[in-house]
Amino acid sequence: MIRTAALVLAAAFVAAGEPATFVAALEPATLSVRGANGRTPWWREDRAPVQWERAHPVVTRAVAWHRGAPGVEWGELSLEGDGEAWRTRVIIARVDPRRVRFDVQWGVDSAAQSVWSIAKASANVNFAVNAGQFTATLPWGWVVAGGQERLGPGRGPLSSAFIVDRAGTVRVVDGDTLSVIRRSSDIAAAFQSYPSLLTGDGTVPVALRTPCAINCTHRDARLAIGLDRNGLVLVALTRFDAGGEALGFIPLGLTVPEMAALMGALGARQAMLLDGGISAQMLVRDARGAARTWRGVRRVPLGLVAVAR
Amino acid sequence: MLPRPIALVLLLALAAAPANAQLGGLAKKMKDKAVQAAAEKAGVDTKNAPTPPTYDDVILELTAPRVEALLKGLGASQAVLTADGGIPAILKEREAIEAQMPALNDRASAVSSGYYNARNRWSSCENDTRDALGKTHEDEVRKATAAMIANPTGAAERMRNATAYQQELANAVASGDSVALKKATANYYKIWGIDLAKDDAVVKAKCGAPPAMPQAMAELDRANARKDSLDVKARAIENRAVLEGSKASGLTEQQFAMARERAQMAVTGTRTRFSKGELAAIDARKAELLAYLKP
Numbered sequence: 001m002i003r004t005a006a007l008v009l010a011a012a013f014v015a016a017g018e019p020a021t022f023v024a025a026l027e028p029a030t031l032s033v034r035g036a037n038g039r040t041p042w043w044r045e046d047r048a049p050v051q052w053e054r055a056h057p058v059v060t061r062a063v064a065w066h067r068g069a070p071g072v073e074w075g076e077l078s079l080e081g082d083g084e085a086w087r088t089r090v091i092i093a094r095v096d097p098r099r100v101r102f103d104v105q106w107g108v109d110s111a112a113q114s115v116w117s118i119a120k121a122s123a124n125v126n127f128a129v130n131a132g133q134f135t136a137t138l139p140w141g142w143v144v145a146g147g148q149e150r151l152g153p154g155r156g157p158l159s160s161a162f163i164v165d166r167a168g169t170v171r172v173v174d175g176d177t178l179s180v181i182r183r184s185s186d187i188a189a190a191f192q193s194y195p196s197l198l199t200g201d202g203t204v205p206v207a208l209r210t211p212c213a214i215n216c217t218h219r220d221a222r223l224a225i226g227l228d229r230n231g232l233v234l235v236a237l238t239r240f241d242a243g244g245e246a247l248g249f250i251p252l253g254l255t256v257p258e259m260a261a262l263m264g265a266l267g268a269r270q271a272m273l274l275d276g277g278i279s280a281q282m283l284v285r286d287a288r289g290a291a292r293t294w295r296g297v298r299r300v301p302l303g304l305v306a307v308a309r
Numbered sequence: 310m311l312p313r314p315i316a317l318v319l320l321l322a323l324a325a326a327p328a329n330a331q332l333g334g335l336a337k338k339m340k341d342k343a344v345q346a347a348a349e350k351a352g353v354d355t356k357n358a359p360t361p362p363t364y365d366d367v368i369l370e371l372t373a374p375r376v377e378a379l380l381k382g383l384g385a386s387q388a389v390l391t392a393d394g395g396i397p398a399i400l401k402e403r404e405a406i407e408a409q410m411p412a413l414n415d416r417a418s419a420v421s422s423g424y425y426n427a428r429n430r431w432s433s434c435e436n437d438t439r440d441a442l443g444k445t446h447e448d449e450v451r452k453a454t455a456a457m458i459a460n461p462t463g464a465a466e467r468m469r470n471a472t473a474y475q476q477e478l479a480n481a482v483a484s485g486d487s488v489a490l491k492k493a494t495a496n497y498y499k500i501w502g503i504d505l506a507k508d509d510a511v512v513k514a515k516c517g518a519p520p521a522m523p524q525a526m527a528e529l530d531r532a533n534a535r536k537d538s539l540d541v542k543a544r545a546i547e548n549r550a551v552l553e554g555s556k557a558s559g560l561t562e563q564q565f566a567m568a569r570e571r572a573q574m575a576v577t578g579t580r581t582r583f584s585k586g587e588l589a590a591i592d593a594r595k596a597e598l599l600a601y602l603k604p
Contacts, residue, residue, distance in 0.1 A: 110397050112390040113603065136547040137390055148407045150400075152540040183533075185414055278574060297577045299603050 027082075031258055033062040034078040043261045050209055052202035052264025055228075059265040063092060069126040069285035070308050071099030074292065078241065079262075084252040085219055089241035091294055092266060093284050095127050095233040097170045100306035102233070104131060104164075104189040106145040107301045112137045114301040118283040118293055127306040128283040129223070129235055130296060131162070132191045133275045139302040141192030142178055149187075153178035158195035158207055158214070160272035162225060164188045168309070172227050172270035174199060191302055197224055197260035197271040204264070208257050221253045223280040225304075226263045226271025233306075234268050237282050237294055275300065362582055367563045371571060371583070373590040375560075379568045380594060382558025383601040389550040399543045406532050406539075413532055416525035427520040434516035442511060446503050453501045471500050569602070577604035 028046040032039040042058040063075040077090040095102075107116025114137060121128040132139045141154030142161055153161075159175030166188045173181065175192055182190075195214065196205050207213035222238045238253040254262065256273065263271035274280070281296030364370045371379070390396050457464035474497040481490035495505045522530075555565040575583055575591045576598050583591070591598065 108396075108400065110401075112387075112396040112400075115603070136386065136550045137396060138543060138547055148404070149410070149536070150403070150407070151543070152537050185411075278570065278579075297579055297604065298573055 029082045029255065029258065031254075031261060032080045033058055034080050035062055039080050042265060043258070045210060045257065048204070048210065048257065048261060049264065050204050052198060052204070052261075052268070055267030056265035059262070060267065063266075065094075067287050068093075068292075069287060069289065071096040071306070072126045072284055074284045079254075081254060081258060083219060084240070085254050085258070087241035088253055089239045090262065091237045091239065091282065093127055093129070093233075093235040093237075093282060094228075095235070095306050097164070097168055097231065097233060097306075099309060100126055101168045101309050102164045102170060102189055102304060102306050104143065104145040104191050105303040105305055106143065106150055107299065107303055108137060108139075114299045116301060116303040117299045118281045118295065118303070120303070121283050121291070121305060123289075124307045125283065125305045126285040126308055127235075129225070129237075129304050130275060130279050130281050130300040131225075131302040131304040132193045133273075134301050137301060139191065140194070141175070142182060142190055143192070143302060144182075144187050144190040145302075147188050149182065153182060154192055156194055158205060159192055160194070160196040160199070160270065161190055161192045162272070162304070163190045170227060170231070170233055172225075172272065189304075191304070193225075193272045193274050195256060195273055197256070197263050197273060198226060198268055199270055202264055202269050204257070204260050208260050210257075212257065214256065216255055216257050219253055219255055220276055221278075221280055222259050222276040223274040223282075224259050224263050224271050225274055226266075226268030228267040229269055230267075234263065234266055234271070235282065236262055236266065237280055238276070239294065367561075367567050368571070369560070369564055369568060371568060371575075371587040371590055373593065375568065376572070376590045376594050376598075378558040378560060379565070379572060380597055380601075382554040382556075382560065382565050383569065383598075385557030386550045386554030387601060389546060389553045396543050396546055399539050399546070403536055403539045403543075406536055409532065413525070413529045417523075417529040420523040420525050424520060424523050424526060431516055431519050435512050435519075438512050438515050439508065442508050446501075449503055450501045467500050471497065474500065572598055573602045576602055 028044050030041055030045070031043040032041040040058050040062075042056050059077065063077050065073050065075040068074055073094045075092045075094070077092060079088040079090060080086055081088055105116055105120075107114055107120075109115045114134070116130070118128045118130075132141065132143070134140055139151060141156075141159060142152060143150040147166075153175065156175060161173050161175055161178055161181075163171050163173060163181065165171075165186045168188070174196065175194070178192070181187070195208070197208070199205055208216065210216075221240065222236075224236050226234045228234050236259070238259075240252045253276070259273060260271070278297035279300050280294075281300075282294045284292045286292055362368055369375055394401075457467060474493060477493040478490070478497060481487075481493045498505050551562060551565075555562045558565050558568070560568060571583070572591055574580075575588060576595050580588060
C-alpha cells in the first residue's frame, strides 16, 4: 500500500502543471548516461535484452568509483531517462562479502514500531542499507537476523531472497525455493523482497519484459540489490537529481524494467528491488572511516549491514 | 510511460519563484530535452517556495480536521498492532521458540538418520508386501468382474454402491478428512471383494508397526508449525491494522496511506510539497504525529 501511495504522490507531482500543453507522442522509454560529452543512450524499452550476460561498458565506464572502507566501494552515475527520470542520479555501492560480513538487523521494537535507520549503524559498520519491503510494521517475507529466523517466507510470484550463510557467502535465490532452504541450519542472515529484477544468470523475468505483466510505467525513487559475476554485492539507490539532496528522495525516478536494466548493465546476475521512496537510505564508510550517508525519511523494520571481517 | 516534457511541469511546479517566473512561459514551448537543458542552464531553482500538489480523491489536503482524522487512524492502527499483546507478543513468542531451535535441531538431528533408515526399511517392506497383495487383488477383481457379467442384477447394485462410495471418497478428499478417506477407500474396495483391513494386518504381521517418529523430531515439527502459525497471525493483525486505521480516520485505505506518507514527509523535514495551511495544520499536531511517525 505504501508503494501505491508513493505512486499516487508521484502522479500528483507531475499533474501539478499543465500536462495538456506537454502531451508528446508515446515513444519507447530510453536510458542514457549523462557525462561531460553529453548523453550516451544505452537502453531502449523496445530493444531491451532479456538477459544481461555482462555489464554494459557505457554504464560501467561512466561510474566514478571511490574507495571506501575495506571491502566497500561506492560510485555515482548520472542517468537521463524519460518523464521525470530526466535527471536521475544513481549511487552505487559495491561490497565484497569476502572482506566484510553481512548481517540483517531486526528493527521492530516492543511496541511494534519500526526503529531501524542508518543512523543506528555502529562505528564498525562499513555499509548499511534498508532491507526488504513492508506493509504496516513487519517486514514482508522471510527474515533471518543474527542467525535467528524472525519471520517465515512470504509467497509471491516475483520475489527473491538475499541469503548469507554461516561462512559469510552471499547468494540471491528465487523466493519459491525458500520452503526447503529455510530449514537449513547454515543460514546466518536472510531477507526476502520483491520484485525480482534479474534471476539465474542475468535473466529479466518475463513479467518485466514488454509487454509487461506488472506496472512497468510507474516511476519512483528506487533501491535495488544484486550480486555480480565476481560475487560482489551491488546496491543501487536512485535520487532525483534536479533539486539537491533535499529533494533527492522524492518519489520520482526509474521504472521497474529500467531498474532491471540498470542492475544488468552494472553487471548483476541476480537482483531485486528493496523498499525505495522515502524509506530508501544507505550508508557507506569511506577509506578514512567517515560515514557517507544518503538518508531516508522514515525508520524501517529491517536493515542490512556489513562489518569488516 | 509519462511524456518526457512532464519533467518540465514538475520542474516548474517545484520552482515557481518570482525570479523564475519568466520560465513559465518558456516552459509551454519546451517540447524536447534540448529545452530541458536550457531550463537547467537558465538556473531553475528547484528549492524555492513549496507548491501544494493537485488534490484529488486520493491526495487530500491535510487540513486541521484531516490531521485530526489521520491521528485517529494512526491511533486505531497502533491499537490493533498492540491489542492483547498484539504483534509484540507474537514476536516475543516467536523469538522464544527461535531461541530453542538450535537445541531442538540438535536433538532431532541426533535421532533423525536412525529414524529415516528405519522408516525407509519399513516403507520398502510395506511396498513389497502391498505389491504382492495387489497382484492377488488383480485376480480377485477379475473374478468379481466376471461374476458381475454373469449376474446383471448384482452388477447393477455394485455399480450403485460404487457410485455412492466414489462420492464418499470425493467428499473425504474435499474436506481433507484422512479418517473418512481411509473408510471410504475401504468401502470402495469391498465392492470388488477386497478387504483393506486384512491387507493392513498382513503388512503389520510381515513388517511390524511403522516406526514412530522420535519425540525430538516431533517437537521440532511442532515448533516449526507454531512459528508458521504465529507468522500467519502477525500478518493478519497487520492487515487488520491497516483496515482499522482507515476506518477510524474516515478515509479510504489509499487516502489514509497517502495522508500518512505526506505527514511523514512534513514532520521529518521534507516540506517542499505542502501548502502553508497544510504545514500549519501538521505543525500544530506535530508532537502527536511524531509519536506514530518517528523520523
